Amino acid sequence: MRIFNFDEQLIPLDEWVQTFVDWLVLNYRDFFQVIKVPVEISLEGLEWIFSTLPPFVVIILFAVAAWRYAGKRVTVFTVLSFLLVGYLGLWEDTMTTLAMVICSVLFCAIAGIPLGVMAGRSDRFEMFLRPFLDAMQTTPAFVYLIPVVMLFSIGTVSGILATIVFALPPIIRLTSLGIRQVHPELVEAALAFGATPWQVLRKVQFPLAMPSVMAGLNQTIMMALSMVVIAALIGAGGLGNPVVQGLNTLEIGLATIGGLSIVLLAMVLDRITQGMSQK
DSSP: OGGGOGGGSOOOHHHHHHHHHHHHHHHHHHHHHHHHHHHHHHHHHHHHHHHHSOHHHHHHHHHHHHHHHTOHHHHHHHHHHHHHHHHTTOHHHHHHHHHHHHHHHHHHHHHHHHHHHHHHHOHHHHHHHHHHHHHHHHSOHHHHHHHHHHHHOSSHHHHHHHHHHHHHHHHHHHHHHHHHTSOHHHHHHHHHTTOOHHHHIIIIIHHHHHHHHHHHHHHHHHHHHHTHHHHHTTTOOSTHHHHHHHHHHTOHHHHHHHHHHHHHHHHHHHHHHHHHHHO
16 A cells, blocks of 8 residues: 555655754854853852862761761761762862752752642643653653754753753652642642632642652752763763763773762762652
8 A cells, every 4th residue: 555655755854853953053043052151150150169179078068968868877978989989080070070960950940840830730731741741751862962062062061951951851740740649638728728829839739749849859860960971972071071981992990980980979969869858
């Protein structure tokens, strides 16, 4: 049957996408460069902070956070992890990666929490948002790099923008889930006592949804860290560089210490944020 003769009836979707991206680059390149400004300023500020602070101050700050939220064992693990990263010669790369992760997670939280709240309170908005979240979570990470490089050029900021898109869905989904899991009777009781919808959200729904929101934040941090190596392919700095360099030159030792440092940093951030969600 003619309908199954695919070679003669190809849909030129690749050409349409290429034409659309070329049109964006040609007509809106300045607009996309403006989008980079807040991310670039935030990243430069965080990098300056972590590069200026002495290593023992950074270790103490993370140790205090670990002790406050996760207990003594995680505190010891945090201190040993940062010491090991320093002795491996990757302290500066680790601070760059930490700045990248905090910057990307900050913008994910700014965009994702309000969207999650709106999705949790509106079935229509949740249905509208779901296909986009599905596409963002199932699209291979490498695919994000192509349009990002074309629209924003290469560099650390472009890597963060790709990371933001890649790591955004979990915080939206889990914030929405947390809002929806608040018992309807609690909302009805608050409304019966004269609370406005904004007061119900601020004093009832959001506080009760906070464990789910923190779980979404935790997953966003993990996905942001998983993007570090991929972002290094487009010029982003940090711990992805030794991994990529080791891959290109077949230096397994260099790639190993880079990967080990990423794992240790991920475990430290994971334990601390999990402890914060439990608190």
